Amino acid sequence: MSEKDDFDLQYFLPYMLNQAAEESSIAFQRHYKNRYGMLRTEWRVLFHLGRYGEMTAKEIGERARIHKTKVSRAVQKLADRRFLTRKKDENDRRSERLELTQAGLAAYRDLRDVAQEYDAKLVSGFDAEDVATLRRLLARLAG
Amino acid sequence: MSEKDDFDLQYFLPYMLNQAAEESSIAFQRHYKNRYGMLRTEWRVLFHLGRYGEMTAKEIGERARIHKTKVSRAVQKLADRRFLTRKKDENDRRSERLELTQAGLAAYRDLRDVAQEYDAKLVSGFDAEDVATLRRLLARLAG
DNA sequence: AGGTAATAGTTGATTTTGTAACTAACAACC
DNA sequence: GGTTGTTAGTTACAAAATCAACTATTACCT
Secondary structure, three states: OOOOOOOOOOHHHHHHHHHHHHHHHHHHHHHHHHHHHHOHHHHHHHHHHHHHEOEEEEEHHHHHHHHHHHHHHHHHHHHHOOOEEEEEEEOOOOOOOEEEEEHHHHHHHHHHHHHHHHHHHOOOOOHHHHHHHHHHHHHHHHH | OOOOOOOOOOOOHHHHHHHHHHHHHHHHHHHHHHOOOOHHHHHHHOOOHHHOOOOOOHHHHHOOOHHHHHHHHHHHHHHHHHOOOEEEEEOOOOOOEEEEEEHHHHHHHHHHHHHHHHHHHHHHHHHHHHHHHHHHHHHHHOO
């Protein structure tokens, strides 16, 4: 057909990464979706606040590379569900300090534990050294 | 805060995969978006037909794990742009044999070459053995 | 053959995302 | 101290993804 047809989508890195990401997210997604009615961005926001404590929407967006409108909507939903509280930063009243409520923290801990087990299960069939390589390259690819 | 706070999102595999996938897709996305006004699904459909020849929508969906409605709409757009033709399978008139036109094939070849270079560039900073490990584990994670 | 179930693909309604424009608060500069 | 430029976050509108229901055709089953 053409000269370079040894190129296969199955080995194209962005494609592989997408397929692996999707496949490996499905089962975990069910947890935050079914148990808490959350979307991925909401879970990520929840996670950041649970893990790192009080933060602003901007800080979360930067760390997780989520666009500010997405963060804004996720924060809104989490606030509606009383998973977090917002209070104006007195030094800069444009931004808000976000903090998990007890309910939010409980959800975080629950999901974090699930995530931890899930992660272990994902790599359980692999050689430990290979997994280390995998994570190292993924971290670099993520920039 | 809680007992298992050594767990970090940065090392949660589904998260890492998503971040790496997104980051590594951006630059390539620009090509099929700017040059051909395509969406990711369209590029994938185009790719499958270019690489593997005549196929049905169903086959593409199965191989690439894309939902049939997404495939259907992608095929529709590619047909509108005269990148592919559809003809009823005479053995089973529910399905259609899809085939790239000359224009579609040209676009495929162009993008395939870009993809190939892009892939090489992505891994250029890594050790070849590590890259082999990466692809091997990704293939298994993708299921 | 006739009826029921399954399949390929499409369409429509709803949800989610992306983009751009907006408000409110701060900063900097003259 | 007022004008101009930034920044945090929200809102409105357009694009795209998801999910359910639909059509047309084929398969199965008795």
